[in-house]
Amino acid sequence: MRAAMRVGIGAAAAGLAAVVLTATPGTAATPAVHFAGIQYNAPGADTTRNVNGEYVKISNSGSRAVSIRGWSVRDAAGHRYTFPTYTIKAHDSLWLHSGKGRHTHRTFYWGSGWHIWNNNGDTATLRDTHRVHDTCRWTRSTSSGWKTC
Structure with missing residues (x-):
């Protein structure tokens, strides 16, 4: 500033x-915990097989670890994923895939059987129970289907 x-x-x-x-x-x-990018268009035609080709990368660029327990990621249509107990370390990232899978260290799964993000435009919102921390918006699909936020 x-x-x-x-x-x-x-x-x-x-x-x-x-x-x-x-x-x-x-x-x-940029807020400490923020969207680093979104792969909103999975490679290939949208099918039930490539749902995990969609993912959100969330990063903590701050100097302190942040608990994101209860934080959520939402799309414009109101689909919502709420994080379980997890602390994102300083200068670290996590990935949230749209489909089903087993959570591992730094990788989470929304549990959806279909794609969450609209290829032709959508808005992702990262919030806790009190306020919005970040948003990421795109209005048309790019050849890579990736949006740096």
């Missing part, structure tokens, strides 16, 4: 320099 400095008139008249910092609107900082 950039800051502009101004000298207070009263302080300058008294021979003293006062510095006032004011924020300039800019780009919001």
